[in-house]
């Protein structure tokens with residue numbers, strides 16, 4: 001993918017990985033709009049020169065009006081990144097976890113589907129473009145303290161594969177970004193192994209710039225998650241990662 005001349009919308013671009021990739025696409029020469037709910041973050045990004053789009057991916061009406069605003073301002077839009085996501089801890093021994101499960105599925109899975117649905121007709125009409133979905137190493141190797149998160153990301157992986165097959169022949173490609181732990185959103189506090197955001201973004205932009213663009217953007221740090229089952233390391237790694245259950249509030253003391 002030529003990163004120097006795209007017109008990109010990053011939904012979930014108001015912080016973390018999305019904001020950094022917005023800056024990288026812009027630095028490479030592309031036109032970039034960012035979407036999210038936070039008015040403060042959107043205003044700051046507008047001051048940096050980004051287009052700002054208010055969008056709540058859990059609300060179909062919000063997604064539809066964001067789509068209309070984006071396409072009115074950027075009729076040449078060719079790339080949509082579905083970055084919005086929440087990462088919540090859940091203790092499955094406590095039924096009160098359900099609210100977190102519902103929020104996670106509504107945001108990470110249904111939110112992705114709402115945004116993809118909103119922009120797919122436009123991309124097909126223009127005869128080409130790229131949908132970049134966002135999963136996680138956890139889609140392939142569960143992290144037991146975040147069960148619904150793992151389920152949501154495994155689902156987005158499966159959905160992305162089917163979407164790619166269904167869009168075959170339309171000129172619209174589907175690329176799945178699979179981050180490992182990256183030092184954003186408090187990750188750095190709970191995971192000393194989280195990749196520095198800067199290094200992660202550099203590797204991602206390098207992989208995205210390949211031609212043809214890989215179906216999955218796999219930085220080196222995520223290969224052990226992505227291929228654990230194939231490599232026969234899955235059971236041992238899940239057992240090792242289960243030790244993190246001790247971090248759940250209900251399991252301490």
Ligand SMILES: NC(=O)c1ccc[n+]([C@@H]2O[C@H](COP(=O)([O-])OP(=O)(O)OC[C@H]3O[C@@H](n4cnc5c(N)ncnc54)[C@H](OP(=O)(O)O)[C@@H]3O)[C@@H](O)[C@H]2O)c1
Pocket residue numbers: 011012013014015016017018035036037038041055056057058083084085086087107134135136137178179180181182183184185187194
């Ligand atoms: N950091 C990691 O270790 C890691 C690892 C693997 C995968 N990921 C995935 O990468 C993506 C970005 O994560 P991050 O680490 O950069 O986290 P982050 O800094 O918390 O960013 C999350 C983004 O999602 C947006 N968002 C959340 N709920 C939304 C909603 N209802 N509607 C619209 N936007 C919403 C937030 O914007 P507003 O609050 O402004 O709405 C924000 O821009 C997520 O999908 C995450 O699951 C992250």
